[in-house]
Amino acid sequence: MHIKNPPQHLAMALLIFLLTLTVTIQASAQVKDDAGSEEVVRDGTDPRDFGRRFQLQNEYLELKDSGKINTTKVVINNFLGLRGNFNPTIEIPLVYRDPSIPGVNTEFGLGDILFRGYFKKPTSRQLTFIYGGELKLPSAEEDILGTGKWTASPMLGFVYALNKTDIFAPIYFHDVSFSGNDGRADIHKGRFRIFVKKTISKQFYILGEGQIVIDYENDNESEFFLSADFGAIFAEGTILTVKPGIGIDPGPGEREWGVTLSYKKYF
Template structure:
């Protein structure tokens, strides 16, 4: 369970024709993980109940994204540092820094400025401050992102990641896990939108998995310094296998694009 939660925690220009359309485009692009802007995100995933127990857990994510140019193309780097709170076997909780994850996605020219597609390598480093809070493994794999904002009212896409361990503590379980995050956003107007962005996880070592579905509400606000995106999204798992999978939770965040 813990390895799956840790891995899951391990990521466009548009035509405008007036102030209202510009506001709608800004609201749509505020959720684009491949937007050509620097982003700083503060996000939190609270798990209210884990399968096989009545315990809860929490993960706070500090995320930073930055576009850059290299090897003759455009890329986007996203780095994530989690602060995890996981239940102990003795009945208490352990809180501290988890494993640091970073990926770099090469941005392909799709021929449509409203459709973004990127793929590239990812790396997870064993930076956890307690062995309960990380895998104690170095892991590598890939990240693939699609975001379609061709429709100003409805945007959709996904983030697909996979990684496997290649070094680290030999006494710890090897990592071989994937995560798929389908996301959809429906613009309500004046910066408000509906959202669904649950992260589906699968552990190839144990065949355990979770499939959470969410429905939440967000608000995009334009300030002089940044585009601010605040949201909250309750989630419920429609399918799970294995102990320690999330039964339900709440995903919330405050994102800034500069």
């Protein structure tokens, strides 16, 4: 394994992680919703939920003919503590990458930091439109740990409440790189994410997700990935989940299978 001494920005990311974990473990989970006429369940599955939430996530992926990736990620939803119809989110990833290619080193370090912000526009108790975007920074310590590009991703979708606890939510992201390392591949992709949630009981739920990724830079090559997030609510505002997933006829470099473990805490 080839691991360099972490620079200042990695140390800062780890400091943020430790401070946030300490605060959220001690925090109260009683957060009131400010969503007008909406009825939102606080379990970390509903895009309409703008409650302030800490999430520690570990995602393991096997790629076809391209080794494996393990990403440990800190996610803070509504990190500014806003009340209203805007949700700012930050994601800080630490990435382990084993490309399984002769002559290419295994690497570990900071990946590309992501900021997400979006608005919601409720039209009724059942239907809410969401719109906004993501900005990914080329902050990865090594080329293999990130894209090397500044990438903007406008997003648009809606959430339809099937009942008081279950939802259907299709969301589209359009990824376009606009600056960065000229030696790295440009990014131009469309990402469809379709969520369906089924509540099993007050403590358990399943959130199914289908992903379709279209690479416009690569002859419209498409990737299909299916997953199911099994969630357990152990206390008010504290959720643990396991999310296995599988690729459908993946091409080289695409996801064959993976599993994600998450800890979520409202504060």
